[in-house]
Amino acid sequence: MKFRYIDENIISLILGLQILLSICWLPFAILWYGLNESSIIFIIVIGSVFSIAIAVESSIKNINPIYIKAAKTLGAKGRRIYIDVILPASMPGFVAGMKQGWLFAWRALMAGEMLSATTGLGQILIMGRDLSDISQVIVIMLFIIVLGLIxxxxxxxxxxxxxRNRWE
Structure with a gap:
């Protein structure tokens, strides 16, 4: 179930885009969307989508081949292999990618808010910096951590x- 074209071309491009920090996209987002929430949403999506794509690709690539061979032996073909075998077997990796994507999105949100928002936790953090209020900065940083962990x-x-319980 290999897609050679995707392996050779698209995955390298996605990996390269993942290496680029999401906040580096902010000038592009501001030029494209203006200085508003749309640019921050763009930064959030850019910050998470590539890590999720890499995790999904890796999860599919690392499925135990015996599952696919067993499905073929039992008569599964084409789309049924994807629906009945590959999709369920790749779910743990997909969820891991979603967790990683969430973390990247959360960081991108805070960075975007610090640079271009008029409201939000990132802006409150910057306001604390501008006022030299270290207690405000620390409280907001702790709140960001707690909210992210929740x-x-x-x-x-x-x-x-x-x-995990389904696969045990």
Whole structure:
């Protein structure tokens, strides 16, 4: 189930774009969307989509070949192999990619808000810096950490746990 063209061309491009920090896209986003929330949303999407794509590709590539051979032996062909074998077997890697994508998106949101937003946690952080209020900066940083961990544990952690339980 290899796609040689994707392996040789698209994955290298995606990996190269993932290496580029999402905040580097901010000038482009501001020129394209203006100085508003659309540019921050663009930064968030750019910050997460490539890591998710790499994780999904890696997950599919690392599926145990015995699963595919067994499905073919049982008569599965074409699309059924993807639906019944590859998609379920790649779900743990997909969820791991979603977790990583969430972390990149969260960081991109904070960076985008610090540079171009008029409201938000990133802007409050910058306001604390401008006012030389270290206590405000520390409180906002701790709040960002706590909020990120809550989302990670309550949403993505439960999804990951459910998928692991299905595969045990």
């Amino acid at each position: 989302v990670e544990n309550l949403i993505l952690g439960k999804i990951e746990k459910n998928i």
